[in-house]
Amino acid sequence: MRVKSFNDLKALLFTHIKTHWSRKITALTGAVYDVNVNAVSASNKAMDDISIVYNTNREWLGSSNPGEVRGIYSLFGNFVPERISYNIGWIRYQNGWGFLRTLNADKAFGETGAHELGHEILSAYGGDSYSYSHKGSSTIVTQSTKSVADGGVSYPVTGEIDLMKYYNGSRPGNFYSRVFASEQDVKSLLWLSRINFS
Amino acid sequence: MKKIVHIISLAIFSVLMLACDFDGRRQADIQYPVTLEIQNKSQSDITIHSIYNSADSIEGFVLNGELIKSSKSLKFKISETTANEIVAAKYAIDSSCNGNNWTMSGKDLSSSVIKNNIEWRVIVTLADCIKKGV
Numbered sequence: 001m002r003v004k005s006f007n008d009l010k011a012l013l014f015t016h017i018k019t020h021w022s023r024k025i026t027a028l029t030g031a032v033y034d035v036n037v038n039a040v041s042a043s044n045k046a047m048d049d050i051s052i053v054y055n056t057n058r059e060w061l062g063s064s065n066p067g068e069v070r071g072i073y074s075l076f077g078n079f080v081p082e083r084i085s086y087n088i089g090w091i092r093y094q095n096g097w098g099f100l101r102t103l104n105a106d107k108a109f110g111e112t113g114a115h116e117l118g119h120e121i122l123s124a125y126g127g128d129s130y131s132y133s134h135k136g137s138s139t140i141v142t143q144s145t146k147s148v149a150d151g152g153v154s155y156p157v158t159g160e161i162d163l164m165k166y167y168n169g170s171r172p173g174n175f176y177s178r179v180f181a182s183e184q185d186v187k188s189l190l191w192l193s194r195i196n197f198s
Numbered sequence: 199m200k201k202i203v204h205i206i207s208l209a210i211f212s213v214l215m216l217a218c219d220f221d222g223r224r225q226a227d228i229q230y231p232v233t234l235e236i237q238n239k240s241q242s243d244i245t246i247h248s249i250y251n252s253a254d255s256i257e258g259f260v261l262n263g264e265l266i267k268s269s270k271s272l273k274f275k276i277s278e279t280t281a282n283e284i285v286a287a288k289y290a291i292d293s294s295c296n297g298n299n300w301t302m303s304g305k306d307l308s309s310s311v312i313k314n315n316i317e318w319r320v321i322v323t324l325a326d327c328i329k330k331g332v
Contacts, residue, residue: 062220062221062222062225062226064220064222065221066220072207080220090258093226093230093275093277094230094274095262096249096261096262096274096276097258097259097260097261098257098258098259098276098279098280099257099258099259100277101279104278104279108228111228112228115221115224116313143204143220143221143224144223145223154315155315156254157315169314169315169316170231170315170317170318171227171231173278
C-alpha cells in the first residue's frame with residue numbers, strides 16, 4: 001500500500017532541503033547571518049529536473065543526480081538516472097529483507113535528496129569534476145571514498161558533518177542531526193543567485 | 199583509425215559511467231551502517247538458514263544465511279534498527295548442524311557490539327552445536 005503521494009514526498013523533500021541547507025554564515029565584515037533555504041518547485045529558471053521514485057516491496061533503490069551537462073564527466077554521467085528514491089516498507093538489501101518504517105525512510109530520503117540536489121549547486125559553482133569528486137573526498141568515476149592518506153576525510157567525532165562529502169569510517173549514530181551543507185556551499189548558493197543587498 | 203579509437207574510447211567511457219555507482223554506496227553505508235558478524239566458535243560446521251525478528255520485536259527483518267565453517271564467520275550489512283533488535287536479543291536463527299535442524303533464540307546466544315569511529319559491528323557468537331529452544 002502506498003503511504004505517501006507524490007506531493008507528500010515533494011513537501012518532505014523541501015522540508016529536508018531547508019533542514020540541511022539552512023545555516024549561519026559569517027560575512028567578510030564579521031557579521032553573522034541566518035540563511036533560511038526554502039525550495040520551490042519551478043520549471044522555468046530552474047535547476048535540471050530530477051524524478052522522485054516511490055519504492056517498496058522490492059530491492060533497495062539508490063538515488064543519483066548526474067545533473068546538467070557542464071563538462072566531460074557530466075556529459076557521460078547523464079547516462080545515469082536522475083532520481084531520488086523513497087525506500088519504505090519491506091525492502092530487500094543484499095541477502096535479506098528489512099522493514100523500513102516511515103520515520104527512518106523519511107530521514108534517509110530527505111538527507112539523500114538534499115545531497116543529490118546539492119550536486120547541482122556544487123557543479124554550478126565548482127564544475128562537474130568538483131561535484132562528482134564530492135569536493136575531493138571521492139574518486140570521480142568510481143565514486144569511492146578516498147583514503148585519508150589520499151586526501152579523503154574521516155567522520156568528525158563531534159560537530160557538523162558536510163552534506164556533500166564522502167567519509168571514511170563508521171557513520172555516527174547521530175548522523176542525521178549533524179549533517180549540513182558547509183558554509184562555503186551555502187555562500188556559493190547565494191553567490192549563484194546573484195542576490196544584491198542594498 | 200584515429201576516429202575509430204576515439205569512438206571506442208567514448209563507448210568504453212560510457213559503459214564505465216553506466217557501471218558507476220553514483221552515490222549508491224554512500225546511501226547504502228548510511229542506511230545500512232552496521233556489520234552483523236555471526237561467528238562460529240563451535241567444533242562443527244553450522245548452516246544458517248535464516249535470521250529473523252522475534253514476535254516481541256518492533257522492526258521486521260529476515261536475513262538469508264549460508265554455511266559457516268568451524269571457527270569462521272559470516273558477515274552482513276544491516277540497518278541500525280535491525281542491529282538494535284539483535285543487540286536486544288529479539289531475534290531467532292534457523293540453522294542446522296550435524297544433521298539436525300534447530301531454531302535458536304537470540305536470548306540463548308551471546309552478542310557484543312563494537313562501535314567507534316572506524317567500525318560499527320554487532321557480533322553474535324555460536325559457541326556450540328547444541329539444540330536451544332525459542
